[in-house]
Each structure stands twice: as C-alpha cells, then as structure tokens.
Amino acid sequence: MSAQQAPVLPASTPAVDAGQLTVGQALPPLTVRFTRTSLVRYASASGDLNPIHFSEHYAAKVGLPGVIAHGMLTMASALRVVTDWVGDPAKVTSYFVRFARPVVVPDDEDGVEVNFTGTVAAVDGSAIAIAIDATCGGQKVLAAARAEVDLGN
Amino acid sequence: MAISEAHAGRSYPPTPPYEVTAAKIAEFAAAIGDSNPAYSGEASLAPPTFVAVITAAAWEVMFADPELDLALRKIVHGDQGYRYRRQLRAGDRVTGTLRIDKVRIRGDAEIISASLDLHDAAAELVCTAATTFVHSRDAS
Numbered sequence: 001m002s003a004q005q006a007p008v009l010p011a012s013t014p015a016v017d018a019g020q021l022t023v024g025q026a027l028p029p030l031t032v033r034f035t036r037t038s039l040v041r042y043a044s045a046s047g048d049l050n051p052i053h054f055s056e057h058y059a060a061k062v063g064l065p066g067v068i069a070h071g072m073l074t075m076a077s078a079l080r081v082v083t084d085w086v087g088d089p090a091k092v093t094s095y096f097v098r099f100a101r102p103v104v105v106p107d108d109e110d111g112v113e114v115n116f117t118g119t120v121a122a123v124d125g126s127a128i129a130i131a132i133d134a135t136c137g138g139q140k141v142l143a144a145a146r147a148e149v150d151l152g153n
Numbered sequence: 154m155a156i157s158e159a160h161a162g163r164s165y166p167p168t169p170p171y172e173v174t175a176a177k178i179a180e181f182a183a184a185i186g187d188s189n190p191a192y193s194g195e196a197s198l199a200p201p202t203f204v205a206v207i208t209a210a211a212w213e214v215m216f217a218d219p220e221l222d223l224a225l226r227k228i229v230h231g232d233q234g235y236r237y238r239r240q241l242r243a244g245d246r247v248t249g250t251l252r253i254d255k256v257r258i259r260g261d262a263e264i265i266s267a268s269l270d271l272h273d274a275a276a277e278l279v280c281t282a283a284t285t286f287v288h289s290r291d292a293s
Contacts, residue, residue, distance in 0.1 A: 045184035047209045062226050071230050076185040076202040092201045096234035
C-alpha cells in the first residue's frame with residue numbers, strides 16, 4: 001500500500017478571505033441522509049427523546065405523516081454548509097432557522113436525503129452573513145435560515 | 154390556568170450546572186455526522202448547535218410548569234436562534250436561565266417566545282438561545 005495522504009479536512013482549507021467575498025456567491029453544497037438510526041443517535045446525543053422521532057404509533061397519534069427528524073438535527077446539519085466552508089466553528093456568531101416543514105424519515109435502509117446550499121447574503125468587514133437553503137424532496141424544510149460568521153474571530 | 158400574554162417576563166431558576174465534556178462533544182458531533190477536527194481532542198470545541206443539549210433540559214421545566222398548562226404533544230418548535238459570545242468547549246461548566254419573552258394568542262395557537270441565557274462558571278454570557286414554540290389549545 002502506498003503512502004496515503006490525509007483526507008482534506010475543513011480546517012486544512014485555506015482561510016476564507018472576507019475581502020474576496022461578494023454577495024450572491026455560493027458555498028459548496030451539502031447533502032446528508034437521515035435514517036432511523038440517525039434519529040436514534042441524535043435523540044441519545046441531544047437528550048431530545050420526544051417519541052415523534054422514533055415511534056410510528058406516536059407520530060400518527062399527533063397527526064404527523066410519519067416519524068420525523070428532529071428539527072434541531074436538520075438545523076445542526078444545515079450549519080455544516082457554513083462550518084465546512086469556514087473551517088473554524090469558533091467564527092460562528094449567530095444562527096437562526098424557522099422550521100418550515102417536517103422531514104419524514106422512512107423505516108428503511110435508504111432513509112431520506114436533505115440538500116443544503118449556502119449563499120453569501122451580506123459582507124460587512126470581517127462579518128459575513130450566509131443564507132442557507134434546506135430542501136427535502138424538492139420542498140423547503142427550513143425557512144429564513146441564516147448564519148453569521150466573523151472571520152476576524 | 155392556561156398560558157396567557159400576562160406570562161411574558163416569567164423566568165425560571167438557573168438550571169443545575171452542566172459540564173461540557175470532550176466525550177459528549179464527540180458523541181454529539183458523530184450524531185450530526187460532523188467530522189470537523191475542532192470537535193475532537195481533549196480541548197475540543199462544541200458544535201454551535203450543541204447548546205440544544207442544555208436547552209432541552211431547561212425547556213422541560215417550562216413545559217411542566219402547572220401555571221402554563223402545556224401538553225408536550227401539542228407543542229411545535231417554530232424557530233430557533235442562537236447568538237454566541239463564544240462557542241462552548243470541553244471543560245466549560247454552564248448554567249441556563251430561561252425566561253418567557255412574549256406570549257401571543259392566535260385562535261387556538263399559543264405562540265411562546267422564550268430565551269435561554271447560558272453563562273459560564275465565571276458568570277460570563279456564552280450564548281443566548283431564542284426559541285418560538287407554538288402550543289395548540291384544543292378541546293382534546
């Protein structure tokens with residue numbers, strides 16, 4: 001086996017330079033897949049044990065179309081568009097999302113795919129605002145999602 | 154009793170101190186599928202949304218407040234915002250103070266805006282987590 005290069009990790013990417021950024025510029029997109037296993041892991045890690053995230057019976061009882069992903073899991077995944085790009089998560093100064101539509105996660109191997117994109121929405125010195133789009137099956141699952149980073153941090 | 158506009162300003166005692174550990178950060182980062190190297194190692198940084206681990210426990214106290222008469226199964230998380238002074242890291246010992254900022258009643262919907270201030274052991278503000286919940290007040 002030949003000597004392998006370490007995989008390119010976010011922090012090893014060159015530092016983002018605020019002076020080079022323009023409004024409307026796109027960040028590298030991200031696609032994640034949620035399965036029921038993802039939900040169990042997030043429930044355990046976060047302590048959010050609401051049964052709508054693992055029980056079909058309970059989800060139906062409260063009128064949901066099926067077991068849904070934690071909104072906070074979608075929110076956490078969406079921010080990766082920003083932190084993968086900026087490298088250092090310490091640069092994040094604010095983050096907001098509105099939960100527009102639940103992400104239904106089927107009980108099979110494939111689960112469901114959620115797609116995230118980010119666009120530079122504002123540049124003010126070293127403070128950058130990123131607008132994030134999150135869709136599942138072509139429908140928006142987050143609205144008004146926006147993160148701010150301070151590249152001077 | 155049910156929640157009303159008059160509950161704006163209601164606040165709750167600080168949560169018991171929560172100690173951020175490298176192991177919990179690693180578990181959380183793995184659960185969100187994030188391999189950012191900042192989240193590993195002994196002096197690791199917590200993912201910005203790690204704050205959810207602490208808010209969940211604080212919200213439970215509000216949801217269980219008999220004065221508000223809320224039912225967990227009728228609560229929907231409407232939106233979530235975070236303002237950070239800095240990111241949490243392993244070794245931080247933090248407490249959260251939750252307050253109800255505003256309550257709006259729109260028909261059967263009770264819209265609750267609540268925010269949680271997270272302070273570190275030096276009593277410095279680390280983050281404010283602002284949340285909107287929608288509680289359905291129906292007959293059932």
